[in-house]
Amino acid sequence: MAHGVSLRSLAKDDRPAATLSALKRLLGYLVPFKRELAIAMLWLLVSSAANAASPALTGTIIDRAVAAASEGGSADVLTLPVALVLTAAIVGWWAQRMQILVLGTIGQKALFTVREQVFAKIQDLSVAFFDDNESGDLMSRLINDIETLNSFLSQGFRRVLSATLSIVATLIGMMLVDTHLALATLAVVPFMLGTTTLFGLIARRAFRARQEAIGDVSSALAEELAGIKVAQAFNRVETNRQVFSDRNAANRDANITASAVSSAFSPALALISATATALVAAYGGWLAATDVVTIGVVVAFFAYARSFFNAVTQLSSLYAETQSALAGGERVFALLDTAPLVQDLPNAHVLGRAKGDVSLRGVTFRYGTGNTVLKDINLDVAAGQSVAVVGPTGAGKTTLINLVARFYDPVEGSVEVDGHDLRNITMASLRRNMGIVLQEPFLFTGTIRENIAYGSPDASDVDVVTAASNAQALEFIELLSEGLDTVVGERGATLSTGQRQLIAFARALLADPAILILDEATSSVDTRTELLIQEALGRILKGRTALIIAHRLSTVRDADRIVVVEDGHIVEDGTYDALMAAGGRFADLHAAQFSD
Numbered sequence: 211m212a213h214g215v216s217l218r219s220l221a222k223d224d225r226p227a228a229t230l231s232a233l234k235r236l237l238g239y240l241v242p243f244k245r246e247l248a249i250a251m252l253w254l255l256v257s258s259a260a261n262a263a264s265p266a267l268t269g270t271i272i273d274r275a276v277a278a279a280s281e282g283g284s285a286d287v288l289t290l291p292v293a294l295v296l297t298a299a300i301v302g303w304w305a306q307r308m309q310i311l312v313l314g315t316i317g318q319k320a321l322f323t324v325r326e327q328v329f330a331k332i333q334d335l336s337v338a339f340f341d342d343n344e345s346g347d348l349m350s351r352l353i354n355d356i357e358t359l360n361s362f363l364s365q366g367f368r369r370v371l372s373a374t375l376s377i378v379a380t381l382i383g384m385m386l387v388d389t390h391l392a393l394a395t396l397a398v399v400p401f402m403l404g405t406t407t408l409f410g411l412i413a414r415r416a417f418r419a420r421q422e423a424i425g426d427v428s429s430a431l432a433e434e435l436a437g438i439k440v441a442q443a444f445n446r447v448e449t450n451r452q453v454f455s456d457r458n459a460a461n462r463d464a465n466i467t468a469s470a471v472s473s474a475f476s477p478a479l480a481l482i483s484a485t486a487t488a489l490v491a492a493y494g495g496w497l498a499a500t501d502v503v504t505i506g507v508v509v510a511f512f513a514y515a516r517s518f519f520n521a522v523t524q525l526s527s528l529y530a531e532t533q534s535a536l537a538g539g540e541r542v543f544a545l546l547d548t549a550p551l552v553q554d555l556p557n558a559h560v561l562g563r564a565k566g567d568v569s570l571r572g573v574t575f576r577y578g579t580g581n582t583v584l585k586d587i588n589l590d591v592a593a594g595q596s597v598a599v600v601g602p603t604g605a606g607k608t609t610l611i612n613l614v615a616r617f618y619d620p621v622e623g624s625v626e627v628d629g630h631d632l633r634n635i636t637m638a639s640l641r642r643n644m645g646i647v648l649q650e651p652f653l654f655t656g657t658i659r660e661n662i663a664y665g666s667p668d669a670s671d672v673d674v675v676t677a678a679s680n681a682q683a684l685e686f687i688e689l690l691s692e693g694l695d696t697v698v699g700e701r702g703a704t705l706s707t708g709q710r711q712l713i714a715f716a717r718a719l720l721a722d723p724a725i726l727i728l729d730e731a732t733s734s735v736d737t738r739t740e741l742l743i744q745e746a747l748g749r750i751l752k753g754r755t756a757l758i759i760a761h762r763l764s765t766v767r768d769a770d771r772i773v774v775v776e777d778g779h780i781v782e783d784g785t786y787d788a789l790m791a792a793g794g795r796f797a798d799l800h801a802a803q804f805s806d
Contacts, residue, residue, distance in 0.1 A: 232539040233532075236359065239320035240367075246316050250368075253309040254375050260302035262379035265517065266387055267295045269510025309368060317363035324359060327546055328352060336551040337617040341577070347426070351545055354424045355538035362535030366528055373525040380518045384511065388503055391511045394493050395518060398486040402522055416468045420537070423464035426457050468534075483519035490515040552619050554636050561639040564724040565628050566593035566755030568614060572623035575609060583609045585778040587623070591771075593724075596756040598766035600799065601775035607759045610775065611727050614757060616640055627725070645723030649730035651714035653702030658687055659694040661702070661713055665721040677720035680749050683712035708738075715743065719750050726751065728758045744768075763800050772796060 240247060271292060332348065384392035494508035568591040575584040583606045591597050599607045612618050613625050616632045624631045632640060645665075653661045662677060663669045669677075674694065678684040686709055690696040702710040718726060747768075760766050767786050774782035774789070774796050781795050789796040 232536045232543055235543055236362070236535070236539050239323055239363070240316060242323075243316045243319060246312055250309050250312040250316065251371075253305045253312065254371055257302050257305035257309060257372070258375040258379035260298040260305060261376060261517070262383040262514075263298045264295055264302075265510040265513035266383055267298065268513060269387065269504075269506035269508075271295070272504075272506035272509050306372075309372065313368040313371075314364050317360075317365070317367060320363050321356070321360050324542065325352075325356060328356065328542060331546050331548070334550055334553070335548060336553075337612070338551050338577070339548065348545075350424050350427075351541050355541045358535045358538035359542065362531060366531045366535060370525065370528050370532065373521045373528065376521040377518060377525065380514055380521065384514045384518070387510055387514070388497075388507055390497070391490060391494055391503070391507075395486065395490050395511075395515050398482055398489075399522070401482055402526065416464075420461075420464040420468045420534075422541075423457075423461040427454075427461045480523060483523055486519060487512070487515050552616060552637070555633060558634055558636045561627065561630060561635040561643060564643040566643075566724045567591070567626075567628050568725065568755055568757070569626040569629075570610070570613070570623065571626065573613060573620045573625060574622040575606075575613060575618065575620045577618075582621075583778055584613075584620075587778075587780060589773065589780060589783075591755055591757065593628075593755055594753055595770045596751050596758060596768075598758045598760055598769035598772045599775060600760060600763060600766060600772060600796065602799070605775040606778045607775050608729060611729060611757050611759060614725075615644060615646060615727060642721075643724045644727065645718030645721050645725070646727045647711070647714045647718050647729065651702070651707075651710040653698050653705070653710055653713060655698070655700050657692075657695045657697055658690075658713060661698065662694075662716045662720055664717055669720055673720060674716075677716045678713075681712055681716035681719050682743065682745060683709070683716045686712070711743070715750065723754065725755045725757070728756065728760075730759055730761060763796075763803055774799070 328351070332352075381392070381396075384395060491508075491512055494503065494511050497503045498505055498508045568589075570587050570589040573584055573587040574582060576582045587610065589597075589610075599610060601607055609618075613620055616625070616637060619633060624633070626632065627635070627640065627643070654664065658678075659671075659674055662674050662683075666673070671694075675684065678687055678694070687693055687696070696704075698704050698710075698713075702713070705713070756769075758766065758769060766772055769786065771783065772786055772789055773780055774794075776795060782789055782792070784792070790800065
């Protein structure tokens with residue numbers, strides 16, 4: 211088994227309390243449907259009662275038939291019990307149909323709520339969460355783990371209730387028919403309960419390991435699909451195949467382990483059930499031979515015993531499905547319980563239209579427990595001012611603007627807009643005042659029009675066209691066969707990098723932000739596109755506060771100020787001409803970049 215996992219180690223379950231908590235929480239999604247659950251329970255009771263009545267009625271038919279044959283009586287005495295058997299069968303069939311329909315509907319409604327909550331949580335989680343968690347594993351929780359919940363809520367839960375009520379109804383029927391045979395039947399129940407308990411201890415861990423292995427495979431697939439060009443370019447195909455093969459093998463072994471547990475459990479229960487049924491048949495036959503009970507009672511009890519053990523076996527087998535669902539549920543609930551590192555405070559207020567003053571006061575920041583990235587940063591940007599942030603790779607430039615956008619909160623100090631600490635205003639109102647254009651522009655599957663209006667879904671066609679024109683994107687858009695209605699494909703794959711960047715500028719411009727953040731927005735485009743963007747920036751930045759990160763120092767000449775960041779500190783601050791004249795760090799960077 212994978213990684214030395216054995217059945218003995220699997221039996222050492224260290225989280226039974228977590229499993230019980232997951233079960234309670236999962237069933238909690240059914241609470242809003244109390245009325246439907248009550249109706250379903252009624253149909254379950256009717257179905258169980260009808261099924262439990264059939265063996266007793268069958269026994270009565272046999273006894274009356276034997277009596278009629280031996281005493282020369284009329285067969286008319288069989289009419290009523292036969293009619294009752296048929297009625298019970300019809301009622302049981304209809305009740306089973308209704309319980310499946312009602313509980314299946316409830317299960318899908320509950321699953322709908324789970325999916326809604328998980329997606330909402332994904333949207334609310336801080337950027338730091340996605341830094342530390344692989345997207346493939348998150349997709350596995352959204353798809354594979356929720357699918358195990360789907361199986362339980364739509365079918366497994368109903369079958370558990372049905373089997374449980376069937377056991378209760380069958381026990382009542384057995385007790386009413388003959389107490390001695392009923393007690394004989396129950397003698398093997400402790401053995402079945404012990405087997406089920408042992409299996410539960412083993413299964414919980416096996417199914418957790420399986421779900422985690424599926425998550426690893428999903429992570430590998432997501433990463434390799436995203437980086438397929440790089441893999442081929444660097445001839446990593448064979449190496450990546452081996453890495454994936456190792457993860458896939460771990461997933462295979464985890465699934466085999468889970469299957470081995472399940473396959474060992476069902477035959478064990480079947481053996482106990484067969485042994486118990488044989489004992490009941492033998493004991494019943496002896497009682498009939500000694501005239502303690504009638505043949506009809508023996509036949510009825512044989513049917514009861516088979517029904518009872520089938521229900522117990524089914525219930526025990528459903529334990530595996532339940533454990534699988536709970537293993538998936540634990541992973542889903544762990545995601546739902548993750549608190550965003552950055553979130554609105556209870557007393558956060560709404561920021562109206564911002565003037566655009568931005569200040570960093572004594573800001574220190576580090577990612578998790580890593581090294582300090584920014585150290586005691588103090589910076590004031592006046593409304594309408596454009597400030598370029600430059601410096602060597604790893605100096606902390608992107609971190610600085612991430613703090614202004616409140617993707618992260620500083621470890622020490624504060625970031626302010628118009629004098630308001632960002633932690634005291636709602637993130638939604640802050641983001642409404644900001645536009646961001648990243649180095650790697652992200653476009654969504656859909657049309658160019660939809661991508662430009664992504665942050666402004668109520669924008670008119672005129673507004674979209676104006677934004678595209680001001681961003682210098684309209685020229686190439688009009689050359690496309692479908693214009694604004696051209697479908698760009700996943701991540702904008704049908705467009706060039708420069709075209710995607712121009713659309714990203716149009717998207718930011720349409721949102722009409724008071725503060726515009728440009729993170730290496732021209733570093734990946736050709737010279738012509740860069741000139742178009744530079745021309746557009748004159749219109750885009752007018753009347754807005756702008757923070758511009760740039761590696762190409764020629765692009766920051768027109769900025770009102772240039773801030774040089776190095777090793778987490780601001781080492782220079784001034785205009786382009788002043789910094790060049792000072793011959794300091796900016797001049798050194800400039801000289802190094804243009805030395806050729």
